[in-house]
Structure formats: structure tokens, C-alpha cells
Amino acid sequence: xxxxxxxxxxxxxxxxxxxxxxxxxxxxxxxxxxxxxxxxxxxxxxxxxxxxxxxxxxxxxxxxxxxxxxxxxxxxxxxxxxxxxxxxxxxxx
Numbered sequence: 001x002x003x004x005x006x007x008x009x010x011x012x013x014x015x016x017x018x019x020x021x022x023x024x025x026x027x028x029x030x031x032x033x034x035x036x037x038x039x040x041x042x043x044x045x046x047x048x049x050x051x052x053x054x055x056x057x058x059x060x061x062x063x064x065x066x067x068x069x070x071x072x073x074x075x076x077x078x079x080x081x082x083x084x085x086x087x088x089x090x091x092x093x
Contacts, residue, residue, distance in 0.1 A: 009043040016041065019072065023079040030086075033058055037082075041071070050078035062086060 005012060005020055020039050027034040033056050040051040047069035054062045064085050066077035 004038045005041065006039070007041045007043075010041070012041075016071075019075055023075065027079070027083065030083075031058075041075075048074040050074045052078050052082045054082075059086065059089060062089060 005017060007016070024034055024037055027037075033054070036054050036056050038053045040049075040053075042049040042051070044067075047067060048071045049065065049067050050071075051065045052063060062082070062085055064078055064082035066074050066081060068074035068077060
């Protein structure tokens with residue numbers, strides 16, 4: 001799996017890579033397409049923003065975003081919202 005993680009205003013640490021990889025591996029159990037997620041992590045004045053995007057043939061232009069003062073919580077929220085967006089998309093197909 002090749003992770004596409006971009007960090008703004010902060011360092012991309014092994015801990016961040018490991019956390020993101022863990023969430024993606026959990027989602028790949030549902031569908032292998034999830035290995036194509038692009039992850040942007042932005043350190044802001046008020047905390048963090050995590051923006052997830054995926055554009056594949058099956059899941060066209062799917063995205064989710066979360067904001068939180070805690071980076072781990074922010075990632076958790078973003079992946080939770082992303083999963084809900086995917087579930088809705090699958091239900092409407």
C-alpha cells in the first residue's frame with residue numbers, strides 16, 4: 001500500500017503514518033479501493049484539520065473533513081465521516 005499523506009505546518013512523523021495506515025487497513029477490509037485515499041493533515045491555530053479524498057472508478061470524488069484540537073481525535077472523526085459517506089454512496093448505487 002502506498003500512502004499519500006501530506007502534512008502542512010507540521011512534520012510527518014512515523015506515528016502519524018502508523019495511525020493513518022491503521023485506519024486505512026481497517027477500511028480495506030470493507031473494500032480494497034480504500035488504499036487510494038489521499039490524506040491531508042493541516043496544523044491550524046485552533047488545532048488540526050484532516051481532509052480525506054478518494055477518486056476511483058467505483059468511488060468518484062469522495063471526501064470527508066474533520067477539525068479537532070486533538071490530532072488523534074481529528075483523524076478518528078475524519079475516517080468515521082469518510083466511512084459514512086461511502087456507506088451512503090454504496091446504498092444509492
